[in-house]
Amino acid sequence: MTKTMLVLGATGGVGGAVTRAMLKRGWQVRALVRTPDRAATGWKDAQAPHWIKGDAMSRDDVTRAARGVSVIFHGVNPPGYRDWENTVLPMIDNTIAAARAAGGARIVLPGTIYNYDPAEISLVDGETPQRPKGKKGAIRVELESRLTRAAPDVPSLIARAGDFFGPDVGQSWFAQAMAKPPLRRIINPGSPGIGHAWAYVPDLAEAIVRLLELPAGRLQPAECVQFAGFWDADGSDMAAAIRRAAHAPRLPVRRFPWWLMRALSPFGGFPREVMEVRPFWNHAVRLDNSRLVTLLGTEPHTDLDQAVATTLAAS
Known part of the structure; x- marks a missing residue:
């Protein structure tokens, strides 16, 4: 396997972390972006990918950028998440076509728990039925189904995780509620006593790198692993960690205004979208990382206080 990867979404949080992890391990990384000059200017690390101008909505652009790669990381979303439901599936179709043209490059997708009905399940593993109630969840199910159907000609790896x-x-x-800068309060979307899964993105990126570097044949053609991350058992641990990292033990904790979102949701926009994921804060959904541990031996794990402190320092 050539250690060459194309990243779609390198300027995003997960795509950026995967890009950095790959570069540190000696991979050649290409990054398809709409504005390479802006992307290069905003890149903070000494090591940088090879920026390629293009759009994930253009099959020709993705196919051209993917020539000769062995892996395509698909972490791209439309600008501002606008028209999400009409762009997500065409973009994955373009990536599948590019991977096939590259001779069967493995597609890596950061998965979510939105594929499930949280009122129905409390633990997600590779066999958990995907029966989402929301529109976004249904699209996510179809997206992953297209990857499954493309294998084995186009192999894939889904790394499912909690909130990044x-x-x-x-x-x-x-970033937008719990610890929104300037940090004057913590807005907690969770319900008291309800657990919640969090994924520290550098740890998730490290897990993805290690999985891709396993000997040939270890990963299934359509591999799917669950990344357990940090389990906040009663919904209070993350807020406490933010207080410790900020050296502000009395930092106020406020509830997210779900009542307002519900009242405004009939008008569409952000309130309607956010109400679709409300059940994931009302029900505890944990990820079973047994398959990941079988493959790697252990899951990469940074101490929670260190992870939160590093995150706040970068904001």
Whole structure:
């Protein structure tokens, strides 16, 4: 396997973390972006990918950028998540076509728990039925189904995780509610006593790198692993860790205004979208990382206080 990867979404939190992890391990990394000059200017690390101008909505652009690669990381979303339901599936179709044209490059997808009905299940493993109630969840199920159907000609790896947090992860509950800068209060979307799964993105990226570097044949053609991450057993541990990292033991903790989102949801926009994921804060959904541990021996894990402190320092 050539150690060459194409990253779609390198300027995002997860894509950026995977790019950095791959570069540190000696991989050649290409990054398809709409504006290479802006991406290069905003890149903070000494090691940088090879920026390629293009759009994930253009099959020709993705196919051209993927020539000769062995892995394509698909971590791209439309700008501002606009028209998400009409762009997600065409983008994965473009990536599958590019991977096939590259001779069967493995596609890596960061998965979510939105594929499930949290009122129905409390633990996710490779056999858990995917019966989501929301529109986004249904699209996610179809997206993953297309990867499964493309194998073995186009192999894939889905790394499923809870809510992301970490340096440069801007589109997340952590960055936009729990610890939104300037940090004057913690807005907790969770319900008291309800557990919640969090994924520190650098740890997730390290797990993905290690999985991709396993000897040939270890990964299934359509591999799917669950990344357990940090389990906040009663919904209070993350807020406590933010207080410790901020050296502010009295930092106020406020409840997220779900009542307001419900009232505004009939008008569409953000309130409607956010109400679709409300059940994932009302029900505890944990990820079973047995398959990942079988493959790697252990899951990469940074101490929670260190992870939160590093995240806050980068904001």
